Amino acid sequence: MDRRSLLRRTLAAFPAYALLAEFAGSSVVAGSGKAARSWILDQQDLALALARGEIPPKRWQAEVEALARQVDLAELVAEIGRAEARHIGRALPSYPVKRSLVFRDETGAPRKLRYACALFGFDRGNVITPHGHRHMVSAHLVIEGAFRVRTFDRLRDEPGAMIVRPTSDTTIRTGAVSTISAERDNIHWFVPRTERAATFDVIVSGLDPGAPPFTIQAIDPVRGEALPDGSLRAPILGFEEASRFYTAEI
Ligand SMILES: [Fe+2]
Numbered sequence: 001m002d003r004r005s006l007l008r009r010t011l012a013a014f015p016a017y018a019l020l021a022e023f024a025g026s027s028v029v030a031g032s033g034k035a036a037r038s039w040i041l042d043q044q045d046l047a048l049a050l051a052r053g054e055i056p057p058k059r060w061q062a063e064v065e066a067l068a069r070q071v072d073l074a075e076l077v078a079e080i081g082r083a084e085a086r087h088i089g090r091a092l093p094s095y096p097v098k099r100s101l102v103f104r105d106e107t108g109a110p111r112k113l114r115y116a117c118a119l120f121g122f123d124r125g126n127v128i129t130p131h132g133h134r135h136m137v138s139a140h141l142v143i144e145g146a147f148r149v150r151t152f153d154r155l156r157d158e159p160g161a162m163i164v165r166p167t168s169d170t171t172i173r174t175g176a177v178s179t180i181s182a183e184r185d186n187i188h189w190f191v192p193r194t195e196r197a198a199t200f201d202v203i204v205s206g207l208d209p210g211a212p213p214f215t216i217q218a219i220d221p222v223r224g225e226a227l228p229d230g231s232l233r234a235p236i237l238g239f240e241e242a243s244r245f246y247t248a249e250i
Pocket residue numbers: 131133138188
């Protein structure tokens with residue numbers, strides 16, 4: 001099967017994501033960028049270099065952001081369509097649907113990679129509430145629609161709270177990526193700006209030997225305490241409490 005018919009078949013198999021409509025009229029043209037399989041292997045090289053301590057997290061973020069600018073998004077979506085879905089679920093009713101995916105190699109066998117992949121499908125009311133991470137990095141590539149993304153640096157932890165500083169509040173669209181690490185933008189928050197929206201996520205966890213593979217904690221920057229230096233003391237919240245307050249309207 002040639003690439004174009006593969007792509008058509010993949011897109012037809014993704015009725016939940018109006019990807020064809022997204023690509024029509026966009027600047028994304030099949031064949032215009034880095035081949036998707038090369039992107040998958042470049043991500044592997046970066047994940048291994050990060051996990052071995054050969055590059056710092058900030059460098060991983062910069063390289064992953066550069067890869068997102070180079071990749072042929074239509075081809076990558078075709079690879080995502082070929083991937084094996086291992087778990088499908090929604091952490092909370094207000095959360096997007098998460099599909100844990102494993103890429104396949106040329107023979108159809110699951111690829112063994114140092115990073116994990118997930119596809120998050122959002123309806124308009126689904127929100128990923130503000131939260132911080134430990135022992136991991138992640139990159140969120142928009143493959144459908146648009147999101148308001150707010151990020152914060154995590155300056156330090158206090159009992160029951162994180163001291164954070166806002167770093168960005170932007171709308172990102174198909175083809176754009178947003179990344180987190182311990183060094184930059186450790187806290188993120190995603191609210192869709194279109195009826196349907198989706199991100200494809202690359203996650204490298206287990207970065208700190210002796211620590212859990214990762215930790216994720218919801219915080220409450222909106223009701224946080226402003227500190228004199230412009231930072232915020234944001235209380236740590238339970239995720240259910242966070243999902244009640246952090247609706248798509250905030
Ligand atoms: Fe996250």
